[in-house]
Ligand SMILES: Nc1ncnc2c1ncn2[C@@H]1O[C@H](COP(=O)(O)OP(=O)(O)OP(=O)(O)O)[C@@H](O)[C@H]1O
């Protein structure tokens with residue numbers, strides 16, 4: 001039911017101008033995400049995940065199709081709404097915190113135009129949401145990687161976006177922290193009721209956090225389903241192999257961490 005979806009990517013195509021000519025990266029991708037749901041794009045490196053997120057944020061022009069958020073038309077090949085005018089928050093893996101600003105100031109960065117008291121209140125609310133009240137005056141280098149990612153999440157949530165995009169938000173964390181944080185982020189997002197689209201190539205992370213997962217291959221979603229659906233009814237051999245291979249790798253990594261096997 002595409003019209004009631006909060007995020008609607010309707011047959012979008014995206015391409016890059018390269019020295020060798022126009023390179024199509026996403027070809028007629030279709031995706032509908034319900035309000036309050038957490039969706040996840042899962043796929044190998046280079047399959048087009050970041051490109052899709054950048055298009056939703058307004059940084060990539062569409063060659064075909066349209067993007068709607070909350071029934072509002074944001075992008076068509078004929079024109080699009082500027083990124084800063086979209087209520088879309090972003091959290092990227094390499095979207096580092098400002099090293100010279102305290103945690104509090106990092107979180108309040110996008111709220112500079114707000115009244116001081118309102119801003120302070122909002123920052124306090126965000127610190128509370130991610131459970132870092134006691135670290136407000138610290139600087140990023142004084143925090144662990146997981147804590148820094150939570151600050152980045154608080155900063156992305158502070159301006160009250162209507163849609164949150166997360167690109168590999170946990171990829172530079174160790175396996176344990178990554179899974180714990182994925183669950184935490186899911187809880188935080190559920191508390192806010194926000195609709196979010198996450199990108200990862202890690203299946204455990206996708207399964208930990210998402211209501212719906214899109215397995216991608218060469219710029220297309222091969223199957224858009226629940227974790228259960230992907231496991232029990234993979235649409236084709238590609239999905240079945242992908243899920244099986246990833247599950248095996250996760251099991252091996254966990255056994256390795258427990259010291260049960262040595263690296264091959
Ligand atoms: N600015 C660009 N100019 C030309 N080609 C690009 C550009 N950005 C990305 N690409 C190409 O588009 C394809 C999709 O890239 P994208 O960054 O969306 O992949 P991804 O799924 O996010 O991969 P990863 O998991 O490695 O982050 C790749 O083949 C990439 O080389």
Ligand SMILES: [Mg+2]
Pocket residue numbers: 049050051
């Ligand atoms: Mg990427």
